[in-house]
Amino acid sequence: MANQPVMLITGASSGIGAATARAAAKQGYRLVLAARSEAKLNALAxxxxxxxxxxxxxLTVQCDVQDSGDQKAMVDAALAKFGQIDAVFANAGRGGEPGGFSKADPEVW
Structure with a gap:
C-alpha cells in the first residue's frame, strides 16, 4: 500500500470534491480529504x-483553506500520515480577485 499514490483534495466533503475522491479511490489513490465540515468528511472517509x-x-482534515495555518496543518498531517503527496485537487476557496492567480496577493488566494 505504501507505493500507492496519495491525492489531497480540498472541498472534499461534497459535490465535485467528493466525486473526485470517489474516482481517485477507484484508481487506487490513498486520500487526504479536507473541508470545513468534519461530519461530512467522516462519512465520506x-x-x-x-x-x-x-x-x-x-485521512480527513478539517480545514478552512482561507486560513494559511489550516493549510499548513493539512499538509503537515498528510505528510505525517503518508510521507508523500503525489497529486492535489484544489477544489475549495472563495471567489477570485482582479488579476487572477498570477497577479493576486497570496493572502487573498
Whole structure:
C-alpha cells in the first residue's frame, strides 16, 4: 500500500470534491480529504475506506483553506500520515480577485 499514490483534495466533503475522491479511490489513490465540515468528511472517509480496504488509507482534515495555518496543518498531517503527496485537487476557496492567480496577493488566494 505504501507505493500507492496519495491525492489531497480540498472541498472534499461534497459535490465535485467528493466525486473526485470517489474516482481517485477507484484508481487506487490513498486520500487526504479536507473541508470545513468534519461530519461530512467522516462519512465520506468511512465510505471510501471500505473501497480502499481500510480506513488507514484515508485521512480527513478539517480545514478552512482561507486560513494559511489550516493549510499548513493539512499538509503537515498528510505528510505525517503518508510521507508523500503525489497529486492535489484544489477544489475549495472563495471567489477570485482582479488579476487572477498570477497577479493576486497570496493572502487573498
Amino acid at each position: 468511512e465510505e471510501l475506506g471500505k473501497e480502499l480496504g481500510g480506513g488507514d488509507q484515508v
